[in-house]
Amino acid sequence: MFLLYEYDFFWSFLIVSSVIPILAFLISGVLAPISKGPEKLSSYESGIEPMGDAWLQFRIRYYMFALVFVVFDVETVFLYPWAMSFDVLGVSVFIEALIFVLILIVGSIYAWRKGALEWS
Numbered sequence: 001m002f003l004l005y006e007y008d009f010f011w012s013f014l015i016v017s018s019v020i021p022i023l024a025f026l027i028s029g030v031l032a033p034i035s036k037g038p039e040k041l042s043s044y045e046s047g048i049e050p051m052g053d054a055w056l057q058f059r060i061r062y063y064m065f066a067l068v069f070v071v072f073d074v075e076t077v078f079l080y081p082w083a084m085s086f087d088v089l090g091v092s093v094f095i096e097a098l099i100f101v102l103i104l105i106v107g108s109i110y111a112w113r114k115g116a117l118e119w120s
Contacts, residue, residue: 064116075104 082089082097111117 061116061118065119068111068116072104072108075100 079097079101082093086094
């Protein structure tokens, strides 16, 4: 039988973990000093007056490198639970994980050939 009181700890944790950040933002918004002047609105670079415009164009290569890193980093995190329960899951899950790793290898070879892993 499905009983809702079994989930009391879950709901209480969810509510507390949602209320704490909201309260932190509200309290900091109330207690923070509000003073907008020319010094507050100027850009600041290590105590040195900025030269030129603050908006600089970055090459897309930096973003592509970061994106490829994040994708492969997150994908390899999925391999950890599989590796921890490898002996229980069986051969079918091993084949699925092998296909997953092959897709990762093909993706990394593609990114390498396209030059997404070149930093300079």
